[in-house]
Amino acid sequence: MRARDLMVDYPTVALTDPAIDAARLLARSNLPGLIVVDDRGAPFAVLPGTQVLRLAVPVYIQDDPNLAAVIDEAAADVFLTELGERTVRDSLPPQPHELPVVDPDDTVLEVAALMARTRTPLVAVVDHGALLGAITLDRLLDRVLGA
Amino acid sequence: MRARDLMVDYPTVALTDPAIDAARLLARSNLPGLIVVDDRGAPFAVLPGTQVLRLAVPVYIQDDPNLAAVIDEAAADVFLTELGERTVRDSLPPQPHELPVVDPDDTVLEVAALMARTRTPLVAVVDHGALLGAITLDRLLDRVLGA
Numbered sequence: 001m002r003a004r005d006l007m008v009d010y011p012t013v014a015l016t017d018p019a020i021d022a023a024r025l026l027a028r029s030n031l032p033g034l035i036v037v038d039d040r041g042a043p044f045a046v047l048p049g050t051q052v053l054r055l056a057v058p059v060y061i062q063d064d065p066n067l068a069a070v071i072d073e074a075a076a077d078v079f080l081t082e083l084g085e086r087t088v089r090d091s092l093p094p095q096p097h098e099l100p101v102v103d104p105d106d107t108v109l110e111v112a113a114l115m116a117r118t119r120t121p122l123v124a125v126v127d128h129g130a131l132l133g134a135i136t137l138d139r140l141l142d143r144v145l146g147a
Numbered sequence: 148m149r150a151r152d153l154m155v156d157y158p159t160v161a162l163t164d165p166a167i168d169a170a171r172l173l174a175r176s177n178l179p180g181l182i183v184v185d186d187r188g189a190p191f192a193v194l195p196g197t198q199v200l201r202l203a204v205p206v207y208i209q210d211d212p213n214l215a216a217v218i219d220e221a222a223a224d225v226f227l228t229e230l231g232e233r234t235v236r237d238s239l240p241p242q243p244h245e246l247p248v249v250d251p252d253d254t255v256l257e258v259a260a261l262m263a264r265t266r267t268p269l270v271a272v273v274d275h276g277a278l279l280g281a282i283t284l285d286r287l288l289d290r291v292l293g294a
Contacts, residue, residue: 001220002220049179049285054263061256061260069257080292108224109204116204138174138196144226145170
């Protein structure tokens with residue numbers, strides 16, 4: 001079993017898309033994360049769902065849990081709408097050293113090790129810079145465990 | 148909206164459960180992660196799905212991507228079955244400093260900030276040491292965005 005046997009079509013978001021639309025895509029489709037592509041359609045970032053949240057949670061609150069507690073309930077309820085007009089590019093968290101991207105010929109163990117190392121339940125399958133598809137953790141487990 | 152309004156019942160695994168059963172639960176139920184409870188039913192660990200993979204991917208392969216590439220395809224396909232008789236306790240990755248656990252009165256922003264900070268799309272809701280339920284990232288986004 002190789003990456004090419006596990007991959008499926010997967011929606012992408014562009015750097016110029018509104019960040020709120022990216023959050024809505026994640027929510028509506030119950031995706032484990034998002035693939036952000038550049039102008040040429042190549043993966044620029046692969047964000048686990050928790051890091052899509054970071055698009056919207058103010059940095060000072062991420063850094064200091066006590067500050068989250070002083071925001072009142074009504075304001076907390078609408079924190080995602082604070083994204084306003086910001087684009088995905090404006091809101092991207094600092095990029096990790098290693099992009100969760102695999103080659104179509106990589107084995108399931110290479111894919112699993114990459115997911116574990118990058119803590120990302122989603123990897124992009126890329127061949128010579130072109131995005132072929134994606135592998136989700138659910139899909140990998142289903143295939144490996146025969147679920 | 149408070150943690151108590153967002154939480155749902157969530158399956159747990161015990162430290163003494165076979166690790167392979169934990170992986171199967173994750174796969175079968177398409178869960179974003181697992182809550183591992185101790186003998187008294189209190190959360191001992193909250194593992195994002197990618198860290199459940201770490202139960203099975205040998206440590207030397209997690210540390211060195213090149214080593215994953217030298218395992219042949221047939222052996223790679225069955226890496227999860229190598230868990231054998233190991234329990235969840237035997238296989239647990241090193242514990243992070245911060246357990247993704249919230250109080251029933253925490254706001255949605257506090258829950259979101261914790262998910263972002265711990266990179267865990269699942270938090271346990273605990274009151275005086277007792278596990279009341281869990282909040283998944285999907286559930287949080289659906290409620291906040293009204294999806």
